[in-house]
Amino acid sequence: MPMNRRTILKQLAGTTAVGALAGCVGVSETDSTQTSEQSGAEGDDGSEETTAGAETESAGPSGTFTLWHQRAEAEKEALEANAETFTSETAHTAKPAEIADLRKKTTSAIPAGQGAGMFDWAHDWTGEYYQNGFLSDQSDQLDVDLSVYTRPAQEAVQFDGATVALPYAAETVGLIYNREMVDEAPETIADMKAIMEEYHDPENWMYGLSYPLNAYFMSAWAHAFGGYYFDESNVELGLSNEATLDGFQFILDNFVPYQPKDTGYDPQAAVFLEGNAPFAINGPWFLGDVRSNDIDAGIARLPSPEGDAEPEPYTTVKQLYFTSTLEGDEATAAASRAFAEWYTTDTDVLSANAEEFGYIPVHKELASSSDLPEAVQGFSESVSLGTPIPTHPNMGDVWGPLEDAFNSVKNGDAELESAFTKAEENIRSNWE
Structure with a gap:
């Protein structure tokens, strides 16, 4: 079962991770009754009501749709403001609705035909949800050409030829440095x-x-020397490959000696936030805490090892998914x-x-902008160096055994x- 991305980023370094990375944190508890009251667009059974009205210029009949999300407070407020702007300027009505446990809600409501028209999450659920019939292929109905997005973003929203979402941002880890300790970002690991x-x-x-050691954060170095966790095109594991092991050993040799012993997210984050470390390897979600602690921080791509190796961190693409509840409801689908x-x-x-939020654009016009x-x-x-997390459903079984293996080695x-060979055996047994 894929995990909440923020959970793995904040809690699962050094523990068992059971899924891929996606979504947001900082949500309040919101039950289905509250969600219905928030959205104003769902009936008692959770199904969406649509409104008839004038035709929009290019999107078909006007309609009302609900967008489920699990965003932090400030991001939620921005989304709600965007929805108000959209509603005021079109014939459609957008109803964002905060959900406390988005995975639980989507996997229970959508199969029952009671889901929202869209939900907001990262791309790692694409394969699993499409194969389970939770998503709707909108390939033939979209007015936007996918070529306006970066190549990784285009790939993230598609599965088996179906376009089941549209992308709006990317995330990955980079090097964060305290400017009171470091004048400029190091370009090499030796300098770092x-x-x-x-x-x-x-x-x-x-x-x-400061460096939380979970599978997502460590991926840059596992990939740096030609290794990989999971090849989704061949449904093949690479944890015990020599190049992948070189990456894990690189972490053990070059980073672990300089970290607090507890490599979980919160202990590692605290070291940098308290001004007790010159560097942090973390993502854009960390910047709010950095600013709140008055750290004058610079951001740079991850430094390079010696030779031709380059860090290739896993990246996630944040996207708006189209759900299967849109099938046969053109007004809601159009909206x-x-x-x-x-x-x-x-x-x-x-x-x-x-x-405002450090979202990394995947729209080509902005992705490389100097502004x-x-x-x-x-x-x-860092995103330009990275590789998207595989969307194949089997990827969800990789995270936990990988982290268990690494921690067993780190702890002696x-x-x-042998640890990663055993991890592969455990993963394959789960697949069977």
Whole structure:
């Protein structure tokens, strides 16, 4: 079962991860009754009501749709403002609705025909949800050409030739540095280690690095030397491949010695937020905490190892999914498509998201823009190096055994190759 991305980022380093990465945190508890009251667009059984009305210019009959999300408070407020703008300027009505447990809600309501027209989450659910019949192929109905998005974003919203979502942002990890300690970002791991050596003093609660060691965060180095976790085209594991093991060993040799012993998200984050480490490897979701703690931080791509190796972190694409409840309901489908097309291509909306929340644009016009905020440009460089998380349903079984294997090696309980060979055996048994 895929996990909440924020859960793995904040809680699962050093524990068992059971799924892929997606979604947001900071949500309030919202039951189905509250959701119905929020949306104003669902009947007592959760099904969507649609309104008849004038035809929009290009999207068919007007309609009302609900958009389920699990966003943090500030991001939620921005989405609601966007929905109001869209509603006021079109014949459609957009109704964002906050859901406390989006995975539970989508997997229970959509099969029963009671789901929202769209939901907001990252791309890692694409394959599983499409194969389970939860998503709707809107390929022939969209007015936007997918070529306006970056190539990874185009790939993220498609599965088996079906277009089941539209993308609006990307996320990945990058290097965050404290400008009071570091003048400029190091370009190489060797340069980074020299600075970490200077500051690392555990007896005085100083460390060289803040770096949660979960599968998502570690992917950059597992891929850097030609390795991989999972090849979805061949449904093949690569955890015990020599190149992948080289990446895990690289982490053990170059980062672990400079970190607090507890490599979970919160202990690692605290070190940087308290001003006790010059570097953090983390993502744009971390920037709010950085600013709240008055850390003057710079953002850069991950440094390069020696030789031809380059870090290739996993990236996630945030997208608006079309659900199967749209089938046979053209008014709701038209409204959903119109909003998704507008939200994912309007440069004012995308620029505001980048400025306020560090969203990394996947719209080609903005993705390489020099006008993006400095922090976003730094993460955008890491995205350009990265590779999207596989959308194949089998990927969900990879995370937990991978993290268990790495932790057993880090703690001195197993040898590297044998630990990951065993992890692959466990994963394959789950597939069977």
